[in-house]
Amino acid sequence: MRFTCEKSNLMTGLNITGRTVAQKSSLSAIEGILCRAGDGLSLTGYNMETAITYCIDADVSEVGQCVLPAKLFGDIIRRLPEGEVTVVVSDTYKVSIRSGYASFNISAESADDYPELPDVGDGKSIRMPQVAMKELIGGTIFAVSENQGRPIHTGVKFEVESDRVSAIAVDGFRLARRTWHFPEPTNRNLAFVVPAQGLKEVEKILQDGEENVAFTQGKKHILFQMGCCTVICRLLDGDFLDWRKVVPMDSPIKLVANVYDLASSIERVGLVVSEKYQSPVRCVFTNNELQLKTNTIIGAAEDRCSIAGDGKDLEIGFKVKYLSDALRAVPSEEVCLELTNSLSPIVLTPVDDKKDFAYMVLPVRIKTN
Numbered sequence: 001m002r003f004t005c006e007k008s009n010l011m012t013g014l015n016i017t018g019r020t021v022a023q024k025s026s027l028s029a030i031e032g033i034l035c036r037a038g039d040g041l042s043l044t045g046y047n048m049e050t051a052i053t054y055c056i057d058a059d060v061s062e063v064g065q066c067v068l069p070a071k072l073f074g075d076i077i078r079r080l081p082e083g084e085v086t087v088v089v090s091d092t093y094k095v096s097i098r099s100g101y102a103s104f105n106i107s108a109e110s111a112d113d114y115p116e117l118p119d120v121g122d123g124k125s126i127r128m129p130q131v132a133m134k135e136l137i138g139g140t141i142f143a144v145s146e147n148q149g150r151p152i153h154t155g156v157k158f159e160v161e162s163d164r165v166s167a168i169a170v171d172g173f174r175l176a177r178r179t180w181h182f183p184e185p186t187n188r189n190l191a192f193v194v195p196a197q198g199l200k201e202v203e204k205i206l207q208d209g210e211e212n213v214a215f216t217q218g219k220k221h222i223l224f225q226m227g228c229c230t231v232i233c234r235l236l237d238g239d240f241l242d243w244r245k246v247v248p249m250d251s252p253i254k255l256v257a258n259v260y261d262l263a264s265s266i267e268r269v270g271l272v273v274s275e276k277y278q279s280p281v282r283c284v285f286t287n288n289e290l291q292l293k294t295n296t297i298i299g300a301a302e303d304r305c306s307i308a309g310d311g312k313d314l315e316i317g318f319k320v321k322y323l324s325d326a327l328r329a330v331p332s333e334e335v336c337l338e339l340t341n342s343l344s345p346i347v348l349t350p351v352d353d354k355k356d357f358a359y360m361v362l363p364v365r366i367k368t369n
Helices: 007-020 070-079 130-138 196-205 259-272 320-329
Strands: 002-006 032-038 040-046 050-056 059-062 064-069 084-089 094-099 102-107 126-129 155-161 164-170 174-181 190-195 212-217 221-226 229-234 253-258 281-295 300-318 334-339 346-349 356-361
Touching (some): 007 040, 126 130, 130 164, 155 196, 190 196, 259 281
Antiparallel strands (some): 002 059, 155 190, 164 174
8 A cells, every 4th residue: 555645634634533543442453543545545533433534635556455553653644744745555564654854664454353334324315504513513412411321311312304403412400402494395304313422523523614514314323424524423222302391381481681691690600609519599580680699618699680571580590500501502692581480490592583492401499598
């Protein structure tokens, strides 16, 4: 195998695929990066859960494949001078790396022991702008569960309908939903749950532009295609929460708040709350004002925030982090706060129809004064 390519392109590919190289495995091959030279160059990292393949323009004079030691090969390429890099792999898997006056000789492994990547079949893919998919993931992934007792909730559920795609995450204390509407009907209906770890890799690769990402659902895996990069993730099995039945509808109290002002007030009173010293923030929704208080061993804090509407003096407690996370994910300057009573969750919804989202946070019991 012999190829020549730009160092910068090779380094980009190694940085991206290296994130899914197995750190320790009984199968030594997946501790390296699969390198295939044919019609260009492709690099693959696979940890048996998530696979990333990155394709690079390269001048290939001898086709072939091998498994390169991920860390050593990456360290070498990173320290080479800028410009073209030539890699030659012999039949005995001796690797020669040259760039300018620098040269290295290392050993590779046969690709015969590298596992085949999961097959998602030839199903019809669905396309949408990368920036829209990035917003779906970033706007929900923070709310996935870390409880391995319910593994289905450690991922984000995607629901594809003819005119929209929704992403939903739950962890037992909160729910996050973001929805993007297709400009034209897709006439497709899909539902699948992607592990959070795999989605984090997809999110890192997605660009803030209108270039498309295509995703294809297989029987047990999902394939994301983004330009020269593909990501394959296993899907989670199980019964995901029927979120439509738990999100309150037609709440009697609806208020409007400035997202920045409300988030700032909550973060200020949250300064005396820590992982070690937990205490809910006590919220009192009055006429056109929200009063916030909290008290821990560290100290006490209170603040006030202007809101539009009458909260009917409803008093309710919330975990500071959950409210803050939800507000950071709201993609608009204003948000509607929907409330029912002191034992029901708060739901953050859009003020207008420019965005489609819902963030629900369950209340925390607070001590009566």
